[in-house]
Each structure stands twice: as C-alpha cells, then as structure tokens.
Amino acid sequence: MLNHKSPIPLYHQLADILLERIRSGRYSPGQMIPSETGLAKEYSIGRPTVRQAMDTLEKKGLIQRKRGAGTFVKHPAPQVDLFSLAGTSRAFLTKGIPIETKLIEPMVKKKIAQDPENPFGSQTAFFLSRLTLSRGNPVLLEDIYLNPELFMGIDKIDLENKSLAQVVSDQYYLTPENANQQFKVETLEVEKANWLKLKPSDPVLTVRRNLNFPQAPNGIFSVLFCRTDVFAFSQTIQS
Numbered sequence: 671m672l673n674h675k676s677p678i679p680l681y682h683q684l685a686d687i688l689l690e691r692i693r694s695g696r697y698s699p700g701q702m703i704p705s706e707t708g709l710a711k712e713y714s715i716g717r718p719t720v721r722q723a724m725d726t727l728e729k730k731g732l733i734q735r736k737r738g739a740g741t742f743v744k745h746p747a748p749q750v751d752l753f754s755l756a757g758t759s760r761a762f763l764t765k766g767i768p769i770e771t772k773l774i775e776p777m778v779k780k781k782i783a784q785d786p787e788n789p790f791g792s793q794t795a796f797f798l799s800r801l802t803l804s805r806g807n808p809v810l811l812e813d814i815y816l817n818p819e820l821f822m823g824i825d826k827i828d829l830e831n832k833s834l835a836q837v838v839s840d841q842y843y844l845t846p847e848n849a850n851q852q853f854k855v856e857t858l859e860v861e862k863a864n865w866l867k868l869k870p871s872d873p874v875l876t877v878r879r880n881l882n883f884p885q886a887p888n889g890i891f892s893v894l895f896c897r898t899d900v901f902a903f904s905q906t907i908q909s
C-alpha cells in the first residue's frame with residue numbers, strides 16, 4: 671500500500687510497486703497491466719499521480735503504451751556487447767541482428783576543434799560520422815577520429831556498410847590491445863537527435879572510447895551515442 675505520510679512522493683511509491691511486480695514476474699513481458707483508472711481506484715489516488723508513475727516506468731523502458739489498447743510490459747531489449755574490442759558491426763552480427771550503416775560524413779582529414787576529452791583536439795585527424803540502423807530504425811550514432819599517420823590513406827577506402835575494425839585489421843594489420851571507455855548519460859544537440867529520431871531532451875547513453883594499439887596509444891577515439899530504448903548495450907569484462 672501507499673504511505674501518504676512518507677516524504678517519498680506517491681507516484682514514486684506506486685512506480686516502485688509496479689516495478690517490483692514486473693521484476694517478480696507477476697506482470698510478465700507482453701502482459702497488459704491495470705489501467706490508470708483501475709490503479710487510481712485501487713490505491714485511492716488521482717489519475718495524474720498514476721500517470722506520473724507510468725511516465726517513470728516508461729522512461730525506464732519497462733512499459734509501452736498502446737493507444738486504444740492499454741499499457742503493456744515491454745519485452746526485454748536484446749543485449750549487444752557493443753563495448754568489446756571486436757567492433758560495432760561484429761557486436762550486432764554475432765547476435766544475428768541485421769544492420770546497415772549510413773555515412774553521415776565520409777572519412778575526411780581535417781583540423782579537430784579543441785576538446786579536452788578528445789585526444790585529437792586542436793590537431794589534424796581523420797574524421798568519420800556514421801549512423802547504424804537495425805531494420806530501418808536508428809540505434810547508434812558514432813563520431814570517429816583516427817590517427818592520420820597510423821591510418822594514412824584510409825580516406826580513399828569505401829567504408830559504406832563495411833566494418834571499420836575489419837578494415838583496420840585487413841588493410842593496416844592492426845588490432846587494438848586495450849581501450850579506455852567513459853560512460854555518461856547526456857542529451858544531444860538538435861542535429862544528432864534528429865539522426866537518432868529523438869527529441870533533444872531525450873537522454874542517451876554516450877560512450878567516449880580510446881582504442882590503444884601497439885606503439886600507438888589513442889590510435890582511434892570515438893564518441894558513441896546509443897539508443898538504449900531499442901537495445902540493451904552490454905560489456906563483457908574478462909579477467
């Protein structure tokens with residue numbers, strides 16, 4: 671039951687109750703949960719309070735509202751081990767998930783703006799921006815920066831729908847030996863939000879990754895903007 675004397679808002683208490691029912695399996699994936707009217711009556715609260723609780727669960731990606739049908743528990747998003755050293759394409763393909771990549775900005779050598787988080791800030795580097803789609807839906811946007819000396823001539827290679835990791839391996843005989851990765855939840859500038867079909871106010875998982883090669887630390891730096899409402903991106907940690 672809800673504790674009306676608690677400092678915890680009622681909508682938050684209700685969201686926690688529904689969350690526990692989902693996690694325990696009382697409400698299983700694909701099952702319709704009680705309506706806002708039914709929950710308001712059950713807990714003797716107003717519908718706006720119930721709606722706030724539903725909004726909270728929807729933002730967590732746990733429920734899905736279907737106009738004219740009701741509110742349903744979402745099926746768990748497929749997990750993709752995106753943050754291994756195998757590369758973006760292989761992360762999807764090893765799960766049997768078909769993808770295509772769209773070059774937003776083809777590989778070009780240019781002066782990079784100053785950025786304390788980018789090892790190529792205020793320097794010249796190769797730059798590539800690409801969008802990954804699964805079944806026509808955008809799921810991942812990447813801004814990729816490469817060492818211009820280490821990857822000389824890579825701007826002459828057609829990278830449309832090709833694995834960059836495979837190109838680096840096949841053409842340059844290089845494999846990253848380790849990586850440094852920083853994870854944040856951020857909102858996007860308008861242009862990037864539009865590419866991912868999101869609103870600028872929608873939070874996304876942002877990953878800044880440095881790939882280190884033998885004798886070439888920070889050989890590749892990338893910023894990944896991930897739609898976690900479509901896939902659950904995971905990371906395998908090995909001892």
